Amino acid sequence: MPNPILTLGTYQARPGCEEELSGILxxxxxxxxxxxxxxxxxYFAAARADAPERFVESFWWAHEGxxxxxxxxxxVQELWMRLEDLCVPGGIGRVELVPLD
Known part of the structure; x- marks a missing residue:
């Protein structure tokens, strides 16, 4: 059985793009x-309470590949390019996580 991979994504919207970015997320x-x-x-997607132009999402990839x-x-490439357009340069981050059991 494939081993799902927990991922955290972070996004910082360009000024004025917050609503469209939240819609895509x-x-x-x-x-x-x-x-x-x-x-x-x-999984979840949310805006940060202290910085509404910043968003996070967490989900599990189905397997390692x-x-x-x-x-x-x-x-997906098209969707991700749109996300990049809505974010400041360098405004997208992704990390793999290991749950604490």
Whole structure:
């Protein structure tokens, strides 16, 4: 059975792009799940209370190679390019996490 990978994404919106970025983040994981890239586990996307131009999302890649498959998928590439357009330069970060059991 594949081992899901927990991921945390961070985003800093360009001024005036907060609403559009939040809209994409509301549907981002659902689309990745439809493509079979995201595990059927809890996820979230949220704006930071102390900095509303900054967002976080957390989800589980379906398996170790899922992120690479996403990078090669034309629809996902298009979605991620739109996210980049809505964020300040260097405003997107991703880290893999290890849950504390």
């Amino acid at each position: 509301r549907t981002h994981v659902a689309r990745l799940r439809e493509l079979g890239l995201i595990a059927d586990r809890p 899922a992120a690479e498959l996403a990078r090669d998928h034309s629809e």
